[in-house]
Amino acid sequence: MARDCLAFKMHIQRRGVQLDTRCPICHRLDEDGGHCFLKCKLVKRCWSTLSLEPVRQQLLSKQSAWEVVTEILSLKEEARTKTVLFLWKWWTERNKINKGEKGQGVDDVAADVLNLLNDLSKSERKEPIRQTAGNARWKAPPPGQLMINSVQEMMQGSWGFTVRDYEGEVVPAGASRLGSIPDAITAEAAACAQALQAATDHGISRVQVEMDSTILQKAHVSPSMDLAACRMLIRDTRDLLNEHFVCSSVISIPRACNGIAHNLAKLAMCWDPGGRHVWALPEFVETLIARNVVEIMVPITGP
Known part of the structure; x- marks a missing residue:
């Protein structure tokens, strides 16, 4: 709309x-x-x-x-x-x-x-009380696996992703400005596809995938969106996941757990549309990663 x-x-x-x-x-x-x-x-x-x-x-x-x-x-x-x-x-x-x-x-x-x-x-x-922004945190994958987090910022028309190991360190990360995208689900699917392609380019194979879109999470593990407008993109992403990765799970998480990928997506707002940028991380993102690592090692509890 x-x-x-x-x-x-x-x-x-x-x-x-x-x-x-x-x-x-x-x-x-x-x-x-x-x-x-x-x-x-x-x-x-x-x-x-x-x-x-x-x-x-x-x-x-x-x-x-x-x-x-x-x-x-x-x-x-x-x-x-x-x-x-x-x-x-x-x-x-x-x-x-x-x-x-x-x-x-x-x-x-x-x-x-x-x-x-x-x-x-x-x-x-x-419904039971869900995790809030105050207590929701990124959780590390098991040793030997990498965690892929991808998000889109529909209002800004951009996406970002991170691939992190069990210690919380980022392997590759990336972001880009989207072109013309008709809806939020298509944008989420495009972000996930780009993250998987970057992981493939880096020779990564054993992964878990996290996203803060419940609809897209279900679409990657079932045919629930096979009649949607973005069905071809979702099918291609599902095929890529099945053919090139050993994926233990595709998980839906609270938005607060995806903070780093969201910040990368916001960074891409000022870029020209098209292309995928995978690079060394900006300093402010490294700070967020360091905070995540501390939270993983020392759980932070509320008052």
Whole structure:
């Protein structure tokens, strides 16, 4: 959504496809992102039913999809969660109607969103306390293996990775600025692919892989994303992992455990897109590594 690349009818027409560009829900005006999510007469009723009309008015003042998403992410937690659930639900209903299926009414859509919000709240209350940024730390691999950590910074359009041994020392590390990437999962997959390729170039074979994307972690150990837009990239990465590495595990970890790779990704923000940079580490990253090594040797406990 932030990249404004959803398959709205006006977008499809701009690619040279001749079609009826009217909104499949109201059949009145041309369908683009603003109309679909904010201006269609039925979507306006949904915003109002969910008590989100003030949010809709805020979003109407934005000039681009990127600004809309940034504004949504800046909302208070309850309004942000409800808005995201509603936009997902509305896009799902829009696609059903566009395929000729019968869609739900406004009240049913709103009820489903509230039920999802309620279920999410219950789930969060039942979940055990997860690691927080204050106590989450990178964990070393067993002796004889190397740990690959890769991340992407979607808002900045860059990625970074590290390959570290059981003592916490970095073997290679790298980063780069991404070109045009349609979504966060594709960017995460690209970062992982680049990290594996760098490990291959250095003759590394026995590894563990860590990433802070649960969706991508599942995609590398199952066919769960084989129908996604980035399926070919994920399949190629999975093949690379199976053919060139002895991989003991692919693990999903908290973002706080991937701090060094994130800092490398942020460093690449100012670079030109393309290419992969694998080099000696900047001084500030060496400081982070030294801190990690100390934490591994002497566990830090909270108050």
